[in-house]
Amino acid sequence: MSVAGSDFAVRVEGLEKSFGHWPVLWDLDLTLDWGQLLVLFGANAVGKTTLLRILSTQARPDAGTLSVAGYDPVRTPNAVRRRIGVVGHQTCLYDDLTCRENLVYYGRLFGLTDIPRRVDEAISRVSLGHRADQRVRTLSNGMQKRASIARAILHRPPLLLLDEPEAGLDQESTVMLQGLLKEWAESGGAAIMTTHNVDLGLAWGETGKIGVLADGKVQVQEPGRYANVAEFRQVLSSSLVTRQRN
Template sequence: MSTTTAPAIRVQGIEKSYGELHVLHGVDLDVAPGSIFALLGSNGAGKTTMIRILSTLLKQDAGTATVAGADVATDPVRVRESISLTGQFAAVDEILTGKENLVLVARLRHLRDADRIADDLLARFSLTEAGARRVATYSGGMRRRLDIAMSLIGQPTVLFLDEPTTGLDPEARIEVWQVIKELATQGTTVLLTTQYLDEAEQLADRIAILHQGRIIADGTLAELKALLPPAIVEYVEKQPTLEEIFLALVGTGSKNEPSEDLS
């Protein structure tokens, strides 16, 4: 993790309403550079609204937010140069091949050597063998990996992932988790929203719980566990979880296997 003291993301007193509906009520949070920060909350808690404000897609009603040192309200262009955003559903073109999707984004960003950039990202995300196939043949995990690969074109320093594993099966979720962990080890700051408790537990260096538009807890997993009374230790025979059973039965499989639906 980076030793830089200035936060990659700083949010102070952010408020947002839609008419009479108050969505965010004075949200404060800091995200350290090169870390994975999970914004955890149920549906309607305000997670996506927070991401939209930080990515300059929506203006707050009050408060301030900076991303990579730039103010999201007064310097949105500089913020956009530093970030990338991956939404809840993979924004890939199913008619194009995996490589064509990557080349298209690289050219839209006016980058030189789009072919090399695409090939490098296909290799990085274990999609080289599938690069020449139409995305319509990809599994859910492959599409999400391609989506994240597309978001890294231009080397953003901050990556926003809005519920990145929504709708994925257990194997695909683990594939995406591995990608996110690798990004952080390479210095990318990741802010992800999720409603999955295990996802935040597996990935995050720090977790904030957003409830009814307010941050009600913010800390490391150990710090959050310390908020509850110590557990009573009893001997209980550990039983495998359903996810462990599923993965044991189906095996790891190949990352590049096509999905069953080839339409």
């Protein structure tokens, strides 16, 4: 599943982004290999979503060189868009279409061939088969989120970007997502997800890297540096506390 010709799933050097005079990210370096998962911790408003939006071509960086799935998101956004799957805070699904219709619509936007089979695959991957022909409006939050994940994996992108995917997911779906991510990494893909949940983050991070976004940059944590798991958890928890900024 990895993309030939690109050594790194994500490579970011010297990324900077500010909103007006409000600096969000600066001197940010980040490297992610294929087959790796990166779990990103960080307090609210620290720039996790902004980072994912930049990687997913939705926001423009002020400075820095970027390579996402082998392509520059600023110069060749469409090449990047074809190779990433994004799950954000919003489902990006239309309430008055059924789950299947939504997926067919996205399949056509991505110019996929063999859309019905792919849609079936994605739906069964997130175990929504029994509700696929109901309007999204009638689904529970957890099911909508699963449908949103199905949308993100529909075009089989090698790189997944998930912004707090645990929000609104029930226990069963969380397990499903964990299995999916593991499968993604094993088949040579990569994923970055942000989270607020230390337990889930540690579980996801077992097979990959754990990073903390603070002071405008990503610091990759090495669990070995800490005396025990409890201390590591302490560090991660404290990174989630919103600092007073003035």
